[in-house]
Amino acid sequence: MHTVAEVSLKYSSQKSYDEMPIITSPEEAAQFLRSIWDTDTIELREEFYIVLLSNTKQVLGYSKISTGTMTGTLVQPITVFQTAILGNANSILVCHNHPSGNLKASGADIQLSKRLRDAGKLLGIEVVDHIVLTKESFTSIKECGLF
Template sequence: MKNKVNEIIVSYKEKQAISKAPTITSSLVAGKLLYENWDKDTISLKETFKVLLLNNSNKVKGIYELSQGGITGTLVDLRVLYAVILKSLSVAVILAHNHPSGKLIPSEADKHLTRKIVKAGNYFDVKVLDHLIVVPNGAYYSFADSGLL
């Protein structure tokens, strides 16, 4: 008798030409793009973690919403994060999450998570360019600009 197993299919589909995608040249460009694509109805209510996926020219391949949490936190599963990064064949990423409180200071948990994601990225040759904290008024905090990356 032949054993049956599930077939696994990995795919990534571009709906718009990558040549027309925005290029990330600074935290300002990334912060503005992320804020424009954040749900304004929930940005001041609950934390959400997103990843901006980039090609080797820092062109945006897409934004993936990894998790939604509560008022003061959200869970980030590194296995799911890197499954998305690798599946999309991204070579660099910008991490982002919001602080509904409007506070632009990273917590120790934010710093620890960032270090953990950077360390994992080193194994896959995926560069973590920045981690942004976005707040409801559109302001942001950049880990890279603050020397934390």
């Protein structure tokens, strides 16, 4: 007889729903992201975060998915959605920074947004936006009509 590992999933929120911020606009998203971002690294290297949202767009939590270089970071959709599923998210907000201060979404940014959007549709987890954050400002890739 073979012994295999048992897999179990657990989720426990540290705060009540009433204490969790609600994100319904790119401006609210940027404000929340600035509250969790390490300001000492925003101009140093690209990082990619996801914010887990409930069906009422309340923040359930967030996770740093990857840290890269001055010009890019690698993001695997499987890691993004593994985190979303384990965190019991109904939808997600994704974000990365541009250390250069350039607010324009790159071709790779747009392609990743579409890939995540399509994967989310299959799983029933909406990608509500992809924010590009800089030290001074932000861009909503969705609001620009790019995904």
